[in-house]
Amino acid sequence: MTGSGFSTRESDQITLAVPHGTASRRTLWGRDELLDKLLAVVRDEGYEEDNGRIHVVQGLGGVGKTSVAVSVAHRLQRETDQVWWIGAQDASRFNGGLTALARQLGVPDKEIAAGRLADQLWRRLSALDGPWLLVVDNADDARLLDGPGRLALGTGLVRPHRSPRGLVLVTSRDGQTQTWGAHAVLHRLTPLGDGHGADVLLGLAGPTAGSREEAAELARRLGGLPLALNTVGRYLAAVGQRPARFRDAGETATFAEFRASLADGGAFPHAGTAAALAGIWRMSLDLLTERGHRCVRPLLEVLANFADAPVPLILADPAVLGEDEAFAGVSGAEIWDALQVLAGLGLMDLAAASGVDTVTLHPLVRNAHGSPGKYALNVRLLNRAARSEEAGIPEDVERWPLWSALTPHAVHALAFEDGSDDERLFLDAWAAANRVARSLTAQGHLSQARKLLEELVLRLGVVVGEDHPLALASRHNLANVLHDQGHHDQARTIYEDILTTQHSTLGEHHPNILTARHELARVLHDQGHHDQARAIYEDILTTQRSTLGEHHPDTLTTRHELAVLLHNQGHHDQARAIYEDILTTQHSTLGEHHPDTLTTRHNLTRLLYHQGHHDLAAAETAAVLSARRRVLGPEHRNTLVTQALLDIINAARAEP
Known part of the structure; x- marks a missing residue:
């Protein structure tokens, strides 16, 4: 045995030839930029900083790493005969390849036997004239490349060199920088985009399999993975070449049929692909x-x-x-x-x-x-996340990015749960989904919130009954959305039904009752029943002031809605005094750019306009608009309302 762990005689049986086959003949879609850069290293075309470094093409299994290496090797073989290929799937193959290469470059057998293979091999590679390429393919277990040294430190069996036109190209699934060290250049190979994916499918299956648009849709469903694209393309080509009468049941011959067979997470219709x-x-x-x-x-x-x-x-x-x-x-x-x-x-x-x-x-x-049958842990994870301190409350604008990220998973959890007889698990899924719906409402995504809440209300009615507190909570949130969408009669019916149900069990001063009455008053206000709404607001305020205090957030909310009503009734001085008092508290407790503060500021500027202070109203409305764009985003419905108000004020100012 040699010092490399591979006998000299056995190394004679190792080929260093570049693999041939379909990969070398196919067009390599979507990889031109990477191929040009790798070839430029060998051709000495302006990448001096990369000379001598190990280049690692890294990515998901099946993403085409070996295909890139094959393409580079075949192109360079037109320019030089110094192109070598070593497989690194296992220690025997890798060590044998290194030994064969060392002997080919003139390393004496006694040096190999003495354990100096790596030092002698890289000394000779560094001294080579002209371009050369060494591919180490499938080095997924990079520990094989250490040998007695350390790959990451540049002392492994694969290491940097001093040749100005040499390229060491490694393919691996391992893309961790600590594996390869500072002397490596990592090239992350990602799946193909829809366009290049369509090119692959069309090139293999041909136009009879469908349109380019259908090919792109299938490529997207396959995640752009070249292995899947090539396997599916060849499968469709084979099926398509047979007359329909000779096709077996379940075989698909078009892009659309294959994509349909994968709908809803279905298995690949072709066993070879799976x-x-x-x-x-x-x-x-x-x-x-x-x-x-x-x-x-x-x-x-x-x-x-x-x-x-x-x-x-x-x-x-x-x-x-x-x-x-x-x-x-x-x-x-x-x-x-x-x-x-x-x-x-x-x-x-x-x-x-x-x-x-x-x-x-x-x-x-x-x-x-x-x-899909093991969703319980996912529901627990989702519920804990939705209740966490990190998530905070769904209405907190600073937490909206997190709530947006949680939204598809909450909806998905309900789909997982469908059909389960585990009530506790469903209620955990409900808790997360209900909070997600609150966030959607706050963000202005009313249609999405309504759809989710309608599903929750329907399912809760079956699982726990329509009058269960959790069902009532979701119905209340649904009524909020319906109100904001302008469906006042539907919202009013729900609020009145909730109040009828809860009055007998909670009492008229319970916070839930006060909240439902407050929302009912808002609907009555929007329906034009101003006196009814005002009486409810004033009654609620009496209770809130005595139990919560003048500056509690709930009290401020009720005072604000009362001010809006007074404003719309033409009691401008009374409304302005309330707005300004609320703003004083909100500035000190919430800050001038909090969404609630901005709502009060918006309504105050609207009142200033109605009082005839057009210039002052325009300046303040512009400031509120700027803040809402920054805090809520330019497309939020509250931002658009402020923009509309500013347009009205400016139009009034422009009138002679």
């Missing part, structure tokens, strides 16, 4: 498990059970996960490490959007690992 993808994920997870990451499989399953949307990391709460037997004894540090290595292998992406840390699974990875 088997190939399952093998990819299994190998990746086996590798991580072997490295001691014991929770990667259950964690991937949990994440895959959430909606097909970015998953906020708040939903991977170690405290909740630790309550499940699959995570028994697993620490928060281990869960974080598992997320990092799963991302490093390309099975997921870790990113931050609008200040929310999220993880996104490739759709095919999600399909392969989701277990």
